[in-house]
Amino acid sequence: MERCCDVIGGGAAAGHPVVDWQGTHAALVRYLLARRVTKDLAEDIAQETIARLVVISRSQAIASVFALAFRIANNLLVDQARLHSRSTAGLDEDMVCDAPSLDRVLDSQKAFEVFQRCLNRMPPLRREVLVRRRLQHQSCRSIGEELSLSDKAVEKHISRALDDLRRGMTRAGLDPAGWNQQWY
Known part of the structure; x- marks a missing residue:
């Protein structure tokens, strides 16, 4: 099985350990689904997390890929919740008009x-x-x-x-x- 890091560049030959990106992605999706995130959103956040990890791994060594992956995924999940709350914050249930349109x-x-x-x-x-x-x-x-x-x-x-x-x-x-x- 070809490793994502080997395809992107780097890998063991460049002095960086080979990372199982597919396994990390699968672990992230399971983690997000356990946090009651929809399947589509879990896939999106996991993909964005892997993309950010790949960028980071090109410039510096990552001590614990899983720890950083879960931290990034959590931050993305918080960002998503903030974005959702901003889009619904303007809707106030008390301001609903009972008059017909x-x-x-x-x-x-x-x-x-x-x-x-x-x-x-x-x-x-x-x-x-x-x-x-x-x-x-x-x-x-x-x-x-x-x-x-x-x-x-x-x-x-x-x-x-x-x-x-x-x-x-x-x-x-x-x-x-x-x-x-x-x-x-």
Whole structure:
């Protein structure tokens, strides 16, 4: 097996001991994984650590490759944690706004306008039945009694009114699926 140090240059011929870089890399990955670092991050930190060790080993003798490797890996891990905390430090849970986004407000206004136009275009009896059932929460029976309609006729008016609303929303480019919970 060819040693990384022999490929890069140096090695025993240059007066430096031959280092098992692959074994060091594997030990670093195991160490980082034991510290609950993701596999990808462990690989990245181990690779960066080996690169730094190779640069250092070219200019000076390393007394303990593993000790220096683990120290460098720890420092890189701390740097990574600092970088992560800086990127999330600006997000304060107390500063979350409960108000709807501007897009949501504009979509709601458009939906309301479409809804109002659809209601205005409906025959008066159909509109009356829908408003009583969906807005005033009256039962089909009470609506039928007050308007002299059968329960079946009331249900038919509601069904047709909802179809009218659904078609109007679709024509306006609004997704009627999002309105199912409130109106259908």
